[in-house]
């Protein structure tokens with residue numbers, strides 16, 4: 001046993017100090033689920049029990065856990081440059097990484113702005129959109145449009161454009177925000193990939209233009225495939241229609257690709273996979289394989305040029321984070337993108353998709369299941385809520401899977417699966433088998 005292994009087996013005897021995020025603290029602390037180590041496709045509990053990771057952590061460990069090239073890169077950088085500010089100073093590798101990243105993004109996305117979390121990427125993208133409109137003489141465009149069921153993190157910008165009621169109702173929100181309807185359609189349950197009907201829901205944006213005036217709207221932000229609300233792939237033609245309406249009215253289109261970038265949908269971005277180009281792309285999670293927190297906004301040249309060249313001499317955008325382009329995150333990011341390329345991870349995900357789709361849809365036959373949705377290596381499985389106890393049945397399925405050796409994620413009464421993209425076909429079958437068994441057993 002290495003000293004690290006030993007440390008991992010020491011259990012905390014007081015769980016009270018850590019106020020856990022997005023957690024039922026009382027229930028968790030009464031019956032904790034602890035993860036002490038991880039390798040490739042598995043987590044290990046402090047007792048050493050293996051759990052097949054059906055969630056890539058939180059949609060983020062796309063290349064699998066504790067991969068040696070990433071670990072080594074972080075170790076090396078920690079001894080070389082612990083920290084360097086990015087305000088009026090910088091370290092060389094930040095520029096190299098930015099180039100490497102823009103090389104992966106769709107054509108025209110030649111600039112990136114770094115943050116530390118998806119929430120920060122979203123707030124940065126919203127601010128960049130507002131700064132751009134101002135820079136091109138469209139300063140009356142201050143309104144932001146989001147969508148019901150959207151999740152854009154937890155900053156005040158993100159919850160304002162987001163559309164998950166629980167995340168919004170206790171807090172003050174930004175003014176001047178409106179929401180399009182979501183695209184989840186129970187009449188199209190069990191669709192495979194993109195549901196065929198619903199493109200016209202994009203016309204909600206046109207209605208907002210008609211109501212508020214295009215000259216008040218700066219940007220619209222959507223997840224190209226909604227993740228946190230329970231995996232909602234866009235209807236065929238929906239994103240294309242949104243793009244057309246944005247073009248017609250000078251509205252910027254922001255794709256929040258915090259989940260969908262870096263191979264999750266079998267391509268570098270959902271924009272590439274789905275063939276629709278936004279103006280700004282937010283990324284996080286898979287950017288560093290989650291080994292060090294980092295996020296980025298991909299920015300088209302015309303936006304960067306308008307803001308940077310269009311400003312008087314001096315700081316062009318009064319925005320940034322102490323840890324923007326942190327050296328350890330840059331090191332992790334560079335090693336991660338190299339690893340994705342060396343192992344053809346995005347192509348691997350694309351090749352696995354037919355097996356994944358067939359496996360997850362086999363759960364359509366299981367007890368309680370009311371819908372199965374999939375795209376890339378993601379699946380959402382809706383189960384009927386127990387009378388008077390929403391979310392309870394799904395929570396029990398999650399616990400049963402945990403006890404049986406598989407980690408899955410549930411939101412409300414939806415099971416969301418998004419394993420690391422190095423998963424094998426046999427491991428897909430194992431994961432789906434565990435979920436199926438739990439569904440058969442749960443009341």
Ligand SMILES: Cc1ncc(COP(=O)(O)O)c(C=O)c1O
Nearest residue numbers: 117118119151152153256258259
């Ligand atoms: C689409 C999307 N945007 C933003 C976020 C927020 O990211 P973070 O939790 O890193 O702030 C998430 C997190 O799941 C997300 O899925």
